[in-house]
Amino acid sequence: MIVAPASPLGGAHTRRSRLAAAAVVLLLASALALMSLLFAPNVPSASADDVSFGSTCSQHTSGYNAAPCFADDANMDFCTAVPWDSTYGNVFMARMAYLDSATDMYDTYTATCGAQTDIGGWLNSSKEIDLRGSTVLGAALCTKPLGGWGNGKCDQGSLVVHSALTGSGAQFAKTMCHEIGHFTGLWHYSSSNPGSCMVSGASSLTTYSTAERALINGRY
Ligand SMILES: [Ca+2]
Numbered sequence: 744m745i746v747a748p749a750s751p752l753g754g755a756h757t758r759r760s761r762l763a764a765a766a767v768v769l770l771l772a773s774a775l776a777l778m779s780l781l782f783a784p785n786v787p788s789a790s791a792d793d794v795s796f797g798s799t800c801s802q803h804t805s806g807y808n809a810a811p812c813f814a815d816d817a818n819m820d821f822c823t824a825v826p827w828d829s830t831y832g833n834v835f836m837a838r839m840a841y842l843d844s845a846t847d848m849y850d851t852y853t854a855t856c857g858a859q860t861d862i863g864g865w866l867n868s869s870k871e872i873d874l875r876g877s878t879v880l881g882a883a884l885c886t887k888p889l890g891g892w893g894n895g896k897c898d899q900g901s902l903v904v905h906s907a908l909t910g911s912g913a914q915f916a917k918t919m920c921h922e923i924g925h926f927t928g929l930w931h932y933s934s935s936n937p938g939s940c941m942v943s944g945a946s947s948l949t950t951y952s953t954a955e956r957a958l959i960n961g962r963y
Protein backbone atom coordinates (compact mmCIF):
# COMPACT_ATOMS: atom_id res chain seq x y z
CA MET A 744 0.00 0.00 0.00
CA ILE A 745 1.27 3.47 -0.88
CA VAL A 746 0.59 6.29 1.56
CA ALA A 747 0.08 9.66 -0.12
CA PRO A 748 2.37 12.39 1.20
CA ALA A 749 0.75 15.21 3.17
CA SER A 750 -0.20 18.22 1.04
CA PRO A 751 2.29 21.07 1.19
CA LEU A 752 1.19 24.24 2.93
CA GLY A 753 -0.26 26.72 0.48
CA GLY A 754 2.33 29.48 0.94
CA ALA A 755 3.08 32.20 -1.62
CA HIS A 756 6.19 30.39 -2.86
CA THR A 757 4.25 27.12 -3.45
CA ARG A 758 1.50 28.96 -5.37
CA ARG A 759 4.13 30.51 -7.68
CA SER A 760 5.66 27.05 -8.30
CA ARG A 761 2.23 25.66 -9.11
CA LEU A 762 1.54 28.51 -11.51
CA ALA A 763 4.90 27.97 -13.20
CA ALA A 764 4.24 24.21 -13.45
CA ALA A 765 0.77 24.86 -14.90
CA ALA A 766 2.29 27.21 -17.50
CA VAL A 767 4.83 24.53 -18.53
CA VAL A 768 2.05 21.92 -18.84
CA LEU A 769 -0.03 24.34 -20.92
CA LEU A 770 2.96 25.07 -23.17
CA LEU A 771 3.67 21.35 -23.65
CA ALA A 772 0.01 20.65 -24.42
CA SER A 773 -0.05 23.43 -27.04
CA ALA A 774 3.16 22.12 -28.63
CA LEU A 775 1.73 18.58 -28.74
CA ALA A 776 -1.54 19.84 -30.26
CA LEU A 777 0.41 21.70 -32.96
CA MET A 778 2.54 18.62 -33.68
CA SER A 779 -0.51 16.37 -33.97
CA LEU A 780 -2.00 18.87 -36.42
CA LEU A 781 1.18 18.86 -38.49
CA PHE A 782 1.53 15.08 -38.47
CA ALA A 783 -2.13 14.04 -38.51
CA PRO A 784 -2.24 10.95 -40.78
CA ASN A 785 -5.40 11.81 -42.71
CA VAL A 786 -4.54 15.34 -43.80
CA PRO A 787 -4.32 15.24 -47.61
CA SER A 788 -0.98 16.27 -49.06
CA ALA A 789 -0.09 17.77 -52.42
CA SER A 790 1.00 14.34 -53.67
CA ALA A 791 -2.27 12.67 -52.65
CA ASP A 792 -3.27 12.00 -56.26
CA ASP A 793 -0.91 9.09 -56.79
CA VAL A 794 -3.21 6.69 -54.98
CA SER A 795 -4.47 4.21 -57.49
CA PHE A 796 -6.68 1.31 -58.36
CA GLY A 797 -4.65 -1.82 -59.01
CA SER A 798 -7.14 -3.51 -61.25
CA THR A 799 -5.33 -5.99 -63.43
CA CYS A 800 -7.78 -8.58 -62.07
CA SER A 801 -5.98 -11.39 -63.85
CA GLN A 802 -6.32 -15.06 -63.09
CA HIS A 803 -3.90 -16.55 -60.60
CA THR A 804 -2.63 -20.07 -61.30
CA SER A 805 -4.59 -21.26 -58.25
CA GLY A 806 -7.86 -20.02 -59.72
CA TYR A 807 -8.17 -16.64 -58.04
CA ASN A 808 -6.94 -13.21 -59.03
CA ALA A 809 -3.40 -11.98 -58.60
CA ALA A 810 -4.30 -8.30 -58.12
CA PRO A 811 -7.43 -6.34 -57.17
CA CYS A 812 -10.47 -6.27 -59.43
CA PHE A 813 -13.09 -3.53 -59.56
CA ALA A 814 -16.34 -4.28 -57.74
CA ASP A 815 -19.20 -5.29 -60.07
CA ASP A 816 -21.34 -2.37 -58.86
CA ALA A 817 -21.79 0.10 -55.99
CA ASN A 818 -23.52 -2.50 -53.81
CA MET A 819 -21.21 -4.65 -51.69
CA ASP A 820 -23.18 -7.67 -50.52
CA PHE A 821 -21.34 -9.48 -47.74
CA CYS A 822 -21.67 -12.48 -45.45
CA THR A 823 -19.49 -14.78 -43.41
CA ALA A 824 -19.05 -18.13 -45.11
CA VAL A 825 -18.69 -19.80 -41.71
CA PRO A 826 -19.97 -18.35 -38.40
CA TRP A 827 -17.67 -15.74 -36.89
CA ASP A 828 -17.35 -14.92 -33.21
CA SER A 829 -19.23 -11.62 -32.73
CA THR A 830 -15.99 -9.90 -31.69
CA TYR A 831 -14.78 -10.40 -35.24
CA GLY A 832 -18.18 -10.16 -36.92
CA ASN A 833 -18.91 -6.75 -35.40
CA VAL A 834 -15.67 -5.38 -36.84
CA PHE A 835 -16.57 -6.76 -40.30
CA MET A 836 -19.98 -5.04 -39.98
CA ALA A 837 -18.37 -1.80 -38.79
CA ARG A 838 -15.83 -1.61 -41.64
CA MET A 839 -18.55 -2.35 -44.24
CA ALA A 840 -20.74 0.33 -42.63
CA TYR A 841 -17.77 2.70 -42.90
CA LEU A 842 -17.46 1.99 -46.65
CA ASP A 843 -21.17 2.79 -46.88
CA SER A 844 -20.98 6.04 -44.91
CA ALA A 845 -17.65 7.33 -46.24
CA THR A 846 -18.15 6.63 -49.96
CA ASP A 847 -20.82 6.36 -52.66
CA MET A 848 -20.68 2.58 -52.35
CA TYR A 849 -23.12 0.86 -50.01
CA ASP A 850 -23.23 -2.37 -48.05
CA THR A 851 -25.82 -5.11 -47.76
CA TYR A 852 -25.45 -7.82 -45.13
CA THR A 853 -26.93 -11.21 -45.91
CA ALA A 854 -26.74 -13.86 -43.18
CA THR A 855 -26.24 -16.71 -45.64
CA CYS A 856 -23.80 -16.48 -48.51
CA GLY A 857 -25.32 -17.10 -51.93
CA ALA A 858 -25.45 -15.99 -55.53
CA GLN A 859 -25.88 -12.37 -54.37
CA THR A 860 -22.62 -12.40 -52.38
CA ASP A 861 -19.84 -10.05 -53.39
CA ILE A 862 -17.58 -10.63 -50.36
CA GLY A 863 -17.62 -13.89 -48.43
CA GLY A 864 -15.66 -13.56 -45.17
CA TRP A 865 -13.44 -16.32 -43.83
CA LEU A 866 -11.24 -16.51 -40.72
CA ASN A 867 -7.74 -17.93 -41.32
CA SER A 868 -8.53 -20.11 -44.32
CA SER A 869 -10.95 -20.29 -47.22
CA LYS A 870 -11.46 -22.81 -50.00
CA GLU A 871 -8.72 -21.04 -51.96
CA ILE A 872 -6.08 -20.13 -49.39
CA ASP A 873 -4.82 -21.11 -45.93
CA LEU A 874 -3.11 -18.33 -43.99
CA ARG A 875 -2.33 -20.44 -40.94
CA GLY A 876 1.41 -20.85 -40.54
CA SER A 877 2.07 -17.87 -42.83
CA THR A 878 2.88 -14.24 -41.97
CA VAL A 879 0.11 -12.94 -44.28
CA LEU A 880 -2.38 -10.79 -42.32
CA GLY A 881 -5.21 -11.01 -44.82
CA ALA A 882 -6.18 -11.65 -48.42
CA ALA A 883 -8.80 -10.39 -50.87
CA LEU A 884 -9.39 -12.89 -53.65
CA CYS A 885 -11.77 -12.64 -56.53
CA THR A 886 -12.96 -16.18 -57.11
CA LYS A 887 -15.60 -15.46 -59.76
CA PRO A 888 -14.94 -12.62 -62.18
CA LEU A 889 -17.86 -10.87 -63.81
CA GLY A 890 -17.88 -11.83 -67.47
CA GLY A 891 -14.59 -13.75 -67.22
CA TRP A 892 -11.01 -12.85 -66.31
CA GLY A 893 -9.73 -9.84 -68.18
CA ASN A 894 -13.00 -7.98 -67.80
CA GLY A 895 -11.65 -6.25 -64.69
CA LYS A 896 -14.69 -6.76 -62.46
CA CYS A 897 -15.34 -9.22 -59.68
CA ASP A 898 -18.72 -10.87 -59.15
CA GLN A 899 -17.76 -12.86 -56.05
CA GLY A 900 -14.72 -13.22 -53.83
CA SER A 901 -13.28 -14.40 -50.54
CA LEU A 902 -11.95 -12.11 -47.84
CA VAL A 903 -9.65 -14.08 -45.57
CA VAL A 904 -8.16 -12.61 -42.40
CA HIS A 905 -5.52 -14.21 -40.19
CA SER A 906 -7.05 -13.83 -36.72
CA ALA A 907 -4.15 -15.56 -34.96
CA LEU A 908 -1.85 -12.77 -36.18
CA THR A 909 -4.21 -9.80 -36.10
CA GLY A 910 -6.18 -10.59 -32.93
CA SER A 911 -9.62 -8.99 -32.72
CA GLY A 912 -8.58 -5.40 -32.02
CA ALA A 913 -7.00 -2.55 -33.97
CA GLN A 914 -4.87 -4.70 -36.29
CA PHE A 915 -7.89 -6.84 -37.17
CA ALA A 916 -9.96 -3.72 -37.97
CA LYS A 917 -7.10 -2.32 -40.08
CA THR A 918 -6.80 -5.59 -42.00
CA MET A 919 -10.57 -5.76 -42.63
CA CYS A 920 -10.53 -2.14 -43.89
CA HIS A 921 -7.52 -3.03 -46.09
CA GLU A 922 -9.02 -6.16 -47.69
CA ILE A 923 -12.42 -4.51 -48.22
CA GLY A 924 -10.50 -1.69 -49.92
CA HIS A 925 -8.98 -4.23 -52.33
CA PHE A 926 -12.53 -5.36 -53.24
CA THR A 927 -13.27 -1.81 -54.42
CA GLY A 928 -10.15 -2.07 -56.62
CA LEU A 929 -7.87 -0.01 -54.38
CA TRP A 930 -4.21 -0.85 -54.41
CA HIS A 931 -1.59 -0.01 -51.77
CA TYR A 932 -0.71 3.64 -51.42
CA SER A 933 2.81 4.92 -51.79
CA SER A 934 4.73 6.30 -48.83
CA SER A 935 4.16 9.85 -50.07
CA ASN A 936 0.42 9.57 -49.51
CA PRO A 937 -1.61 10.37 -46.44
CA GLY A 938 -2.21 7.53 -44.04
CA SER A 939 -4.87 4.97 -44.82
CA CYS A 940 -5.58 1.33 -44.01
CA MET A 941 -4.31 0.54 -47.54
CA VAL A 942 -0.78 0.64 -46.12
CA SER A 943 0.76 -2.84 -45.82
CA GLY A 944 1.65 -4.47 -42.53
CA ALA A 945 1.21 -3.37 -38.93
CA SER A 946 -1.03 -0.32 -38.45
CA SER A 947 -4.14 0.74 -36.57
CA LEU A 948 -5.50 2.95 -39.41
CA THR A 949 -9.06 1.92 -40.26
CA THR A 950 -10.09 4.51 -42.86
CA TYR A 951 -9.34 5.39 -46.50
CA SER A 952 -7.65 8.64 -47.41
CA THR A 953 -9.54 11.55 -48.94
CA ALA A 954 -7.91 10.80 -52.31
CA GLU A 955 -8.89 7.12 -52.13
CA ARG A 956 -12.49 7.98 -51.30
CA ALA A 957 -12.55 10.38 -54.25
CA LEU A 958 -11.24 7.59 -56.47
CA ILE A 959 -13.98 5.22 -55.27
CA ASN A 960 -16.67 7.87 -55.72
CA GLY A 961 -15.47 8.61 -59.22
CA ARG A 962 -15.87 4.97 -60.15
CA TYR A 963 -19.09 3.84 -58.42
CA1 LIG B 1 -22.04 -5.98 -56.03
Ligand SMILES: [Ca+2]
Nearest residue numbers: 815860861898
Ligand atom coordinates in the same frame (compact mmCIF):
# COMPACT_ATOMS: atom_id res chain seq x y z
CA1 LIG C 1 -21.65 -9.81 -57.32
Ligand SMILES: [Zn+2]
Nearest residue numbers: 921925931943
Ligand atom coordinates in the same frame (compact mmCIF):
# COMPACT_ATOMS: atom_id res chain seq x y z
ZN1 LIG D 1 -3.04 -5.44 -49.66
